[in-house]
Amino acid sequence: MSDHNLRTYDTILDLLPSAENPTPIVRLRHIPGFQHAQVYAKLEWYNPFGAVKDRVAANLVQDAEERGEDLENLVEPTSGNTGIGLVMVANARKYGFSATLSKQIPLEKRTALRLFGTDLVELDDDLCPMPGQPEGAMEKAAELGRRPGWTQLNQYANPANPDAHYRTTGPEVWRQTEGRVTHFVASLGTCGTITGAGRFLKEQNPDVQVIGVHPALGHDIPGVRSRRALALTEFFTPEAYDSILEITDDEAYGLCRRLHLEESIIAGPSCGLALAGALKAIPDEPGVVAVVVFPDNAFKYLSSFRRHLPDLFPPEADEVAVPANPFAEHLEAAFAFAKKGPDVIDVHQAKLLLDAGVTLIDVRNPPEVARVQIPEAIKLPLPDLSQGSLDGLPADKDAPIVTICAAGTRSLYALLLLKALGYRDVKSVDGGMGAWVEAGLPAR
Ligand SMILES: Cc1ncc(COP(=O)(O)O)c(C=O)c1O
Missing domain, CATH: 3.40.250.10 (Rhodanese-like domain)
Incomplete structure (x- = not known):
């Protein structure tokens, strides 16, 4: 029997989070600079396969199984993290897994997907894949999913995506703050996190402020979508959120660096984005308890960090002598x-x-x-x-x-x-x- 107290598990899938086995929330002590408000980061890389999307991957598969779908091979368009979660769940369940994705996704993620057993279809698509592009990741996945023996679970339109957060992320935050949470902040990709967890929290207390943060058009932050792409995103329901903020790449990457140096938190780019939005939206008042979702850590985005923090990585740092093949x-x-x-x-x-x-x-x-x-x-x-x-x-x-x-x-x-x-x-x-x-x- 798996035991969360001992952290002893029968199978890796039992490590998936729940109200009894939450991913940690950690108070940010330095960056917010607030007198009164408390700001917590919810560290989603404590999921078994390393990111927030493990919740969704597991729920998409479990939901399809419960509906009696005959699963054999799965295919999904992904910015990487859903794919990593899905391939690991697929491996555990003995399904095949193919991912369609943009070549702009960081090499680290594409390498991890391949390493873990994904059949990759890499395409010349935007970092934010959009529907309606015939050669894009979404259309390709839909096309592959129509073949016999193949299923596209479709994180963009499958209610099992927000439902994963309604059933886990939301209850975790509520329990971890003992019902004191006043602000819930999430970056916006498929919008599964904000829509699912936001709905749960508002059901507990309608005064909880649900805040979404997105990047600017042409951004370079994997996993999240610009306002234009969000307009085409099924689970983007702005009427259910209290505010939506836009953050630049410079703000997001700059704040990541501060998270590393000042809070010793190994934050990835979309954490910087979410926190930058949170700091603009949260009032510094007594009783304010904000929880900001930190979707992933820095390690799959090192090439992105190199691009955005050029002072840290001068060109000489790249001149490592790689032995060339003389032939x-x-x-x-x-x-x-x-x-x-x-x-x-x-x-x-x-x-x-x-x-x-x-x-x-x-x-x-x-x-x-x-x-x-x-x-x-x-x-x-x-x-x-x-x-x-x-x-x-x-x-x-x-x-x-x-x-x-x-x-x-x-x-x-x-x-x-x-x-x-x-x-x-x-x-x-x-x-x-x-x-x-x-x-x-x-x-x-
Ligand atoms: C790194 C990262 N940040 C943020 C998000 C956004 O989460 P959601 O799709 O639930 O809106 C994702 C989703 O893939 C992600 O991978």
């Missing part, structure tokens, strides 16, 4: 020559060869293939090929082969690999599947 330039030259060489063909030449029965090899990854493919093509992802797999390839090294990928780069590497493996007649399709589809050639 890389030769490989690059081989690639450049091959690109201009006679073995690169256009999609129409490729179609003629395909019609003549030539073997076509698609070297993209399975999620890309699932979106659009040429059914006759042999699927052999480039990483498998470079590890020596020849699955499905003709044994005859004189047999003609055509390689294809998304745009023509990976297929050219595949061509070089196949030639190195002894295949004598290999061609690569310039422009890849993008050009194939644009030319109206058959694909499904």
Whole structure:
């Protein structure tokens, strides 16, 4: 049996927070500079997978299971933390997990997602993904979620998101402050935190002030959304909040640094954002007890901190001698020559060869293939090929082969690999599947 007092647990999932097992709240002693008001930070990195979104990930999955959904593979657009929570819950439950996300998400988060077992689909999207962008993270996840055996739990529209906070964050804050909380402050992303916990707290005491904080347009704070993106966010219900403040990147990152130095709190960027808003909104009056949600710590955002605190990271600090691969330039030259060489063909030449029965090899990854493919093509992802797999390839090294990928780069590497493996007649399709589809050639 798990025991919160002893902090002895039967499974990692029992560590998920609840009123009996809350994430800590810690009084900020120095930064607020208030005479009367007490300001507490609720440290969400004490969740089992490291951030506020673990609550949501667990509740999304539990809710779908309770509704009897037959879960097999999950897919979700994520700024990272929902994905990290979901992949860990999925691992515990033996489900597959794919995440669609913007390449602007910090490398640390993308690395963590991959490391923990996520199949990543990285896209050229905004840091705040918005609905309605055909190549964006949200649309891609919806598209993948429609395939048989796949489910998108959809943190942006699934009531299990705010419900997680209604059932846990809100009751925790109420209990931890012994009902004395007067102000609840949260940064705004999907708005699950503010909407769910805010509703619970107002039900206990309608005078509790619920305050939302968001960044400016074009911001660089992962996990939160500008006012324009919030307007398209289902759980953004401004009528239920008492005030909404906008904070600049400089204010947020500056306050993070103070949290590190003055409060010894390892705050991540959206903590600085929320606290900056809180300090503008909270009156310094007797009886004021404010709780500010600190969604995540600094470690997944070190590259963001480097950008925003340039004085701390002068360019020389980057000049660590990384031993270069002395042969890389030769490989690059081989690639450049091959690109201009006679073995690169256009999609129409490729179609003629395909019609003549030539073997076509698609070297993209399975999620890309699932979106659009040429059914006759042999699927052999480039990483498998470079590890020596020849699955499905003709044994005859004189047999003609055509390689294809998304745009023509990976297929050219595949061509070089196949030639190195002894295949004598290999061609690569310039422009890849993008050009194939644009030319109206058959694909499904
Ligand atoms: C680091 C970080 N801060 C803030 C938020 C915002 O929380 P919510 O989506 O509940 O509004 C998120 C959500 O993903 C987050 O990951």
